Amino acid sequence: MTDTSYRIQGATGEWEVVIGLEVHAQITTNAKLFSGAATAFGAEPNTQVSLVDAAMPGMLPVPNRECIRQAVRTGMAIEAQINKWSRFDRKNYFYADLPQGYQISQLYHPIVGEGALTIDADEKAGIPAPKTIGIERIHVEQDAGKLMHDQHPTMSYVDLNRSGVALMEIVSRPDMRSPAEAGAYLAKLRQILRYVGSCDGNMDQGSMRADVNVSVRKPGEEFGTRTETKNVNSVRFVMAVVESEARRQVDLIEDGGTVVQETRLYDPDKNVTRSMRSKEDAHDYRYFPDPDLLPIELDDAFLEECRASLPELPDAKRTRYTDVLGVSAYNAAVLTADVETARWFEALLGEGVDGKQAANWVMSELFGALNRLGKDIAESPVSPQQAAGLLKLVADGTISGTIAKQVFEIMLETGGEAAAIVEEKGLKQTSDTGAIEAVIADVLAKNPGQLEQYRGGKEALFGFFVGQTMKAMQGKANPGVVNDLLKKALAG
Secondary structure: OOOOOOOEEEOOEEEEEEEEEEEEEEOOOOEOOOOOOEOOOOOOOOOOOOOOOOOOOOOOOOOOHHHHHHHHHHHHHOOOOEOOEEOOEEEEOOOOOOOOOEEEEOOOOOOEOOEEEEEOOEOOOOEOOOEEEEEEEEEEEEOOOEEEOOOOOOOOEEEOOOOOOEEEEEEEOOOEOOHHHHHHHHHHHHHHHHHHOOOOOOHHHOOEEEEEEEEEEOOOOOOOOOEEEEEEOOHHHHHHHHHHHHHHHHHHHHOOOOOOOEEEEEEOOOOEEEEEEEOOOHHHHOOEEOOOOOOEEOOHHHHHHHHHOOOOOHHHHHHHHHHOOOOOHHHHHHHHHOHHHHHHHHHHHOOOOOHHHHHHHHHHHHHHHHHHHOOOHHHOOOOHHHHHHHHHHHHOOOOOHHHHHHHHHHHHHHOOOHHHHHHHHOOOOEOOHHHHHHHHHHHHHHOHHHHHHHHOOOHHHHHHHHHHHHHHOOOOEOHHHHHHHHHHHHOO
16 A cells, blocks of 8 residues: 655645545435335436335335345445344434434444455556555445425425435545545446446436545644535545645644534535534434344345356456457556446457457547547447457458448448448458559559669658559558568569
């Protein structure tokens, strides 16, 4: 483990920032944690509310097995301790969007214990070496509803669609020391959750949010008093919160003030945090075991099923691409960064194409085309199967790389198959030595000056002759055959 050199320069010297993140990730399920109500995003207010979610008298919660399963799989993905015995607690507080008057959570006995996540080195961002960030726990809890303040001039309305939605709260250790490390941790966690399929990671829709705990200290001293900035919904904003809140704390301390442990909100327009309320301690919530829910006991068969269902995770996939397929480290990192890209590339590999060739093509041709069209890879007009057809035509010498670019453009426009386009347009590459030799002879005859210079020692002109030959043959000549025949012809 290594610490960054990130420091805040104050009037009294350097300050170190200490960061921990509590990430709330909505579990990917079609039903809520304790009811069968739907969880689809964007539904009309109060259309996805069961009697349990509305806390009607006599209604009893029933745990959703899939929510528990997804939490366990997430814990396994970060190599955390899975607790076979866990329990739900009631967290008691009053708020208008919490009809029960309490939240069902797991304080004392969470389903997932200690784990870790390693962020990658990024010299440009100020992360000189890989660093392991400890994860303290993952517990399962229900979300609250949502207050709407823009529906009436004097009243707020309540939407209970989110009431009871299943969340994982993933609590890190205070191991991060810079905005870059906090951003890298959140991005890596989001990547893993998307690979596992336990959360879609859509921060703009609120399905993943971070509470950012920040304190400052003189390097080497004890931890300072922390503040918690709630519900930050992007990697960029998390980094901005760390920077602005740490600077505020340093200025406050150096002006003779004291940091108060409190909950704060982030204002992205002004790039400042502002006080929301004093920070409560556990005893303020009067936690106690939920009497309506039995403890959760996991058997070995269930755990084995969870582990067997895990996909190849991004770090392992990236290593395989570099070590087995010969893909460059940069290309491997890009191809595994997003789960949709990785799935598309895996489907391409499944068609039996060369891994290195495929990676280079995706990075240059496919990504270039998608960027031009304003589409992401899930919307690609060309499927992995169609792409494989194109790459195989290049690999077996049917078409040249130059012709492949033309064919790909037609595929993007028409959705057609590469082989059919090549046949229809007459684009097959020729390896007919007689035809190529005739063209070479014509090229040499038309360029006597360059021929004389080449034979006089200006060997750089070889590329000129290759270009002229390929141009005369409209790019359809096999480049390897052209090179061989040209060398013989130029030698005289």
